[in-house]
Amino acid sequence: MSRGKLAIVGIGEVATGWYPDRTEWDMIYDTCIEAIRDSGLGKNDVEGVISVNPMAQPKLQGEIGFGKVPEELGLKGCKDICIVNAGGSTTTNALRLAEHWIQSGIAKTVLIHHCTKHSSIPIDEAIRFFATAGIDLQWEYPFGMTYNALIALSMTRYMHDTKTTPEEMASIVVALNKWAQLDPLSMNRKPVTIEKVLASRMVTTPLHAFECNRLGDGASAMVVTSPELAKKLTDTPVYKLGEAVRYTQATITQRTDREGIRKAVSDAAKEVLKEAGITLKDISILELYVAYPLGIVNLLEGLGICMPGEAGKFIMEGNTSPGGKLPVSTMGDAVGRGHTGSGVGTATYVECARQLMGRAGERQVPNCKYILTNSAGGSGMNMIWSVFGRELK
Template sequence: MNIRRGRTAIVGTGEVPTGRFPDRSAIEIALDAARLAIRDAGIDKDEIDFVIPTTAVFSFQFSNELTTCRLVEELGLKNVSANATVFSGGSSSTNALRIASALIETGRARSILFVHCDKLGTGVSAQGGIDLFSTAGISMEWEVPFGQHYSTVAALATQRYKHETGTTDEQLSAVCVSNRKWAELNPNAYFRKPLTIDEVMASKMLSTPLRAKHSNMLFDGGAAFVVTSADHARELTDQPAYVLGEGGVVTHFAYHQEPDLTRFGWARAGRQAFLEAGIEPADIDVAEIYDSYPIYQLIAFEEIGLAPRGHAGRLHLEGATAPGGRIPTTTDGGMLSKGHIGAGGSVSLLVEAARQVMGRAGPRQVPGCRFAVETAVGGTYMDAQVTILGSDVPRGRPA
């Protein structure tokens, strides 16, 4: 196994608030995020030699502008050799980081800017969002005709997981409460008022057993990050976020093809990532877990090794994942409380993982955060992507 541990690093992140901004154009949001990331990295903009935008689901026109180099022109980047969109739905950030790291390691690029922006809060209506996500990533022949959409997708996993593990609705709701406690500390989060389990369990039923407050909501927002070689990272900053390991498993396109809706590909993806990073799940200080619905946070949390099967719900209920808990989890509030901005769900989580490792997470900073694990998923939970970032590069325990 060719270990790439710690050869590249995130050196800067930028993020704008998640919310409803009808008067702000998508390009304005994208440029704000990009400029914040460049400033945070302390890098000369003309050192950026490769730009990776990702797709904005709300607008083909805007996405196409990003694909055709609008960011390079608007930012006035003078030394860019290539601009290429990387898009895999909710796992776009992980795949962008993976490709960026490979380009840097092979000398094809030196410093890469990744940018995401979407306007799913004001760019589409509420029912338009439901309808958009009743076909996006869903088989037009085998699922759409039966009324499949993202609430049913999540509900099907939730129902089976409850059946197999005995996890309760109260425990599922505790995920929402835990993530909200973090969002209360995040000025970029949309939902910042305290939330109780009773409020979650009293909210409108969408698709049994999934309720309205178990569901993410769609918003406008954007974020960006800069990746460079580990050597250059140390010239730019005292504390880069080293890319220590990653693992991925693609399991399906059509949701009903997934053989185990209570596990997906997380176990193998997690093993790959931890092996490459040279650490164990017990070494993790912060877990940024993809949380478009509570069920997915519980499954990934367990399958990558942070808790035994069927125990994650209880840990969330006991407060282990909340501020001050034993394993701080989804510390930016996640899609459930910060808000869902399309591919940006896991962009936010990756940016937050980098901030925690770099010691720049403000009131959410987990003291002494050395290792962070982040997970990302696209489509109808079609893949399991795991990234481990660290404040240093552990030696020993080579694969």
């Protein structure tokens, strides 16, 4: 994965929401066609389709995984398809596979897309899915473990060690919500305050309902190609300039080394910045898909932007909010946008492209030149950093 071998040239997205009356395919049609039209390509110019696995929807997974997308959309020039699954880091892997297809000549242009429709999953099934996806069935699940509890366990210890206050933690939701308020595609646009976060129902201490994710329906898509072709197609190609990753652990009991995740974050970040030939100071936005507020804290401290224990304060001071000195997650991450499974990851890259294309409306960060993105699967089994930019270095 070396510098500038892939460019995003088209994007499409439906607003995250609750659409019991729309089918998955209805959303797949709209987002994929929007992205292909946006790229300037004709429908038969798309040579590959890579789908983000809708983990919670086995039926849709079967349809997509066995090749329905190009057939439905009439992509007559499609040479191959693949469905990718790495939890929250799925879209990153879809981009990697696309890069390989493009560089090896398997496909010159690739459509990457996602769709998840939580409203069609019965609520008890959805709870069961999230209770068992990534939770160990022998050593965690029998105790009544949930994803919320998993984050809460890390948060309890973090707050104990650093004396970070509930108000500081709650301010992360407020900061994300400020971005979501400016985003017509986000689901949770009603203004929230620290007081409202802390007054929301306690789900599992110290995690309040407003600090957890609200499930939504969503779909997004992007078209990627080689930098050479990208320049011919558009005036605003978005280049991937670097990527670096570390695997950590799958289960929380294995994270006995307290510096483990922070070191993974920091090592991979150093590597990606070196590859992209820039420094942290050059970054205009951090687009992070972490799903829970604590993730942002871990990443800011892992990057060395904040000293251990000081990220909460940094966020509460407004540094990551609209107008702040380091905008973070300009669509409000899953907390603001609404949680669409692995789709938040796809939407994060679409938002990254939107910002670098200068099309982010009220959220547009001025002079946006480089964006550092992060994705991770499961409860942080890996840490993947990528750098995107407007120009090839």
